[in-house]
């Protein structure tokens with residue numbers, strides 16, 4: 001098939017992190033950039049030579065996709081989308097429903113990494129406020145702690161109170177998250193170090209890591225809250241300033257972490273490099289892919305594309321090609 005014969009549908013569905021933070025911050029004024037992202041993907045894939053259409057997610061999604069005779073769906077970003085598309089047997093770019101479920105649940109993925117002897121911070125999962133009590137009786141690990149929603153993304157539910165130094169504070173902040181976000185809260189050790197993220201592309205033998213990106217926190221920021229992620233205050237170094245060996249080791253760790261989740265086509269693994277070595281934070285099965293604006297792309301993967309001198313059309317085409325190889329087209 002030539003590219004012009006491949007019909008790609010770019011889906012438009014509000015990303016989960018905006019919805020979570022609307023609940024947490026009690027406001028509907030969170031800036032939702034889904035529309036901008038969809039336009040970016042539409043333009044890039046059109047420039048890459050595909051026959052591209054945009055489609056808003058609705059209850060009629062199955063009928064719409066069949067009517068439009070779509071070959072491949074792009075910009076899937078949630079469990080619901082993967083489950084419905086799997087059921088409809090419509091091919092899409094990115095991880096399947098199982099990979100997406102595992103990646104979405106930070107506690108589940110951490111357990112899999114621990115079972116496979118990969119480094120990640122110890123944790124307690126608070127499903128109710130009483131689950132915090134262990135820190136009063138027999139502390140499993142020392143303060144400071146770091147708390148976040150177990151199924152958050154884009155730093156939703158993370159603010160300056162996510163770093164915890166006392167039992168009272170732990171109870172108060174876990175309670176706030178349990179009652180607003182309505183998800184179990186992950187209590188981890190606070191990891192102090194350099195924040196590194198690694199993009200990965202490909203399947204099977206073709207799996208490869210992209211240049212590492214370091215997020216350098218400015219001023220008194222020590223970690224990425226929803227607000228400072230949105231304001232884009234931090235600076236980014238890609239490739240990260242690391243030795244060849246460090247780079248190689250972190251990329252290999254990220255690839256191992258990704259394979260355990262069975263990601264497909266692309267993903268991104270977040271880590272913190274501490275004085276005692278790297279710790280895996282989470283895996284993003286549907287990492288953002290915006291490569292614009294050129295000087296400061298709206299996604300971490302965009303910085304990695306930039307470091308490789310790739311335009312958005314080339315970068316997205318690279319990922320689509322991996323999906324096409326996987327589905328045998």
Ligand SMILES: Nc1ncnc2c1ncn2[C@@H]1O[C@H](COP(=O)(O)OP(=O)(O)O)[C@@H](O)[C@H]1O
Pocket residue numbers: 121146148152153154155156158188189190191192195222223224225270272281282
């Ligand atoms: N255990 C931890 N110690 C220190 N900082 C953390 C820890 N876990 C998360 N963070 C900070 O919070 C940010 C978001 O956490 P992450 O697990 O990547 O979730 P998400 O990006 O899905 O919201 C990270 O980029 C990092 O700055």
Ligand SMILES: [Mg+2]
Pocket residue numbers: 154155270282
């Ligand atoms: Mg993250």
